[in-house]
Amino acid sequence: MLSIASRVTFAATQAVADQVDTRLDGREVDEVIRSVHWNGGSWVTDYGDGVPVLVFNPDSRERDEAVEIELNDWHTSNLRLIDDAGQDVPYQRLRAESVNGQGRPRFVFRAQLPAFGYRMYRVLDEPAPEQTNPLLSATTTLLENAFWALHLDPHTGGLIRLVDKARGLDLLAGTGAQLQVVRDDTDTWGHGVRGFRQLVGVFGNATLEVLELGEVRATVRATTRFGRSTAVQDFTLYAGSAEIHGQLSLDWHEPHHAAQLVFPAALSEVTATYEVPYGFVTRPADGEEEPVQSWTDVSGLARDGRGAPHPAGLALLNDSKYSASVLGGELRLTLARSPVYAHHDPATLEPAVAYAHLDQGAQRSRWALVPHTGDWRAAHMPEQAAVLNQPAVFTREYVHAGSWPASHSDLHLQDLPTVQVSALKQAEDSEDIIVRLHEWGGKAAQGQLLVRGHAIDVELRPQQVLSLRLAADGQALKVNFLEEADD
Helix, strand or coil: CHHHHHHHHHHHHHHHHCCECCCCCCCCCCCCCCEEEECCCCEEECCCCCEEEEEEECCCCCEEEEEEEECCCCCCCCCEEECCCCCECCEEEECCCCCCCCCCCEEEEEEEECCCEEEEEEEECCCCCCCCCCCCEECCCEEECCCEEEEECCCCCCEEEEEECCCCEECECCCECEEEEEECCCCCCCCCCCCCCCEEEECEEEEEEEEEECCCEEEEEEEEEECCEEEEEEEEEECCCCCEEEEEEEEECCCCEEEEEEEEECCEEEEEEEEECCEEEEECCECCCEECCCEEEEEEEEECCCCCEEEEEEEEEECCCCEEEEECCEEEEEEEECCECCCCCCCCCCCCCCCCECCCEEEEEEEEEEEECCCCCCCCHHHHHHHHHCCCEEEECCCCCCCECCEEECEEEECCCCEEEEEEEECCCCCCEEEEEEECCCCCEEEEEEECCEEEEEEECCCCEEEEEECCCCCEEEECCCCCECC
16 A cells, blocks of 8 residues: 555656746756766766655645655765755765665755645755754764753663753653553453553663764664664754754564653653544543553643642654553653564463464654643644655656646644544545535634635534535535545
8 A cells, every 4th residue: 555655656746747837947958868967987967957856745734854765876976955946055064875885875854845736846956055063963972952951861772861942841751752661461462451551661772873863854863772673763853943853763573572662751740641543532641551542641840849739741753653652751662562463351361372473573663742832732742753654755857847836735723723624635526626624722723724726614522523625616515524525
């Protein structure tokens, strides 16, 4: 299914790119793919006035998002990146994914993208202006930007302090982003167990290294071990952004145990909130394992050095895990469980049999930590989770004329701060467009849906899912999930 979705996405972005005028200042080129000069080893190919790159935003909100791009046939040390207005865009060189790497520069930059639309950037064979960013710093024990100071433990590779620089608050009550190992003697489905908290040990013997430090982001890598298992975790901060990102590669080989990513928040009077389909639910912070989708939040009060309370919260976003628990202010995300495969209580395991165990081997996941002041709604947690799980996509294009502009938004929401568009598709039985919205904040919302030149008034109840059928003339009809008129 992922392969099919990838092919459909690529075909759709190419169909849009074909209509965009990708010329530089409207200038025609003799050849759309041409070798412009010899660098002593090969010809440098620039696709005609640089390489146009169209970056697409799948979300109903504007985005400021990190985008990684790798070029091919770029046999020159020059690389300048400009936006659709011709302004220089800061970027940072990365290690190429190709082991050879020659002629394949890879880089990351922040793209400002319109809602449900695209924006064109261009890579040029020209020297880039000098770039500096004194607001990023990284050592093996401290990762810092204008918003956060992350102090790393040289033994466990976790975070021993998470300092909000604006308010002077340390939001951790213990080691955060720590990988803990707990006992799991249950069957495949975890029958009869409400939580996994019998601590066996902690990943340690850490090796820390500064992986990246540049104009756009800084990353520290922590490699830790437990038993026969190894974890490689990257901590990343971006310049000018409050995002805290993690990427975890876990090679897990511990039968009858579970691995958990732990964040003990320094909070009192805690409320635990979990995402559910099209909404949220508040549950007791009692340590019980709960189903979760892409985010879990703990909110309460943090105290400064003088003991004064401040509203604060900590949300953990992830791209592939579905079980979490909160005990007091401690938030745990279960990464792997390794009971016997297809074991169902009350069946008895035979000691002499070599059973297969779940979740053994290599796995990768991404997470983001979102500290916030007070309520998770004000931090727009569902939208931040959407960025992590549905990142921008891009396509490289050649230079050609077209009727579409270099930047375009097809749909956006007005005066609907707690509403998301979860689906946009053609109707099954006509050329009409189906738009599905949902209210995620638990409060009524009233505003407008602006789509293709039409302004449509919409009103949603708390956590309502609303589907509309849009005709070409802008007329909107409420429909159900079968796309039938909903009376």
